[in-house]
Amino acid sequence: MKIEIFVSDENHMANLGEQLHYIFNYHEIEVLEDNMANREKVLLLSQYLVGNVEDPLYFIKSKTYKEQFEIFETWCSLIKCPEELSRLCLTIFKFYY
Structure with a gap:
């Protein structure tokens, strides 16, 4: 996916602001x-x-279950920031268990 599409208004990533773009791979x-x-x-x-x-x-x-796994797998591959990835994983665990 082109970066321009990823950060577009259509995907709502534009709402994150520049300060959050450091988290992505x-x-x-x-x-x-x-x-x-x-x-x-x-x-x-x-x-x-x-x-x-x-x-x-x-x-x-x-x-x-397969679709859930694919979504979370994609999310984890896109996030490179260890702190944000840890926060995401803990949130998922708390939500599901």
Whole structure:
């Protein structure tokens, strides 16, 4: 996926502001296939990152186990910041268990 698409208004990543863009692994963004499923994953991630935590997690919980795993796997591959990745993992564990 092109960086321009990833940070576009369509994916709501533009709402994160410049200060949060340091958390992403740009190589993983570039190798992410640009399709509707991945755009949905990016949109859900942007919602989570701006503080709308419950809505994307409830939406993901309604998916099959395989789809849930694929979403979280994509999220973890896109985030390079250890602190943010740790925060994400703890949030997922608390939400699901």
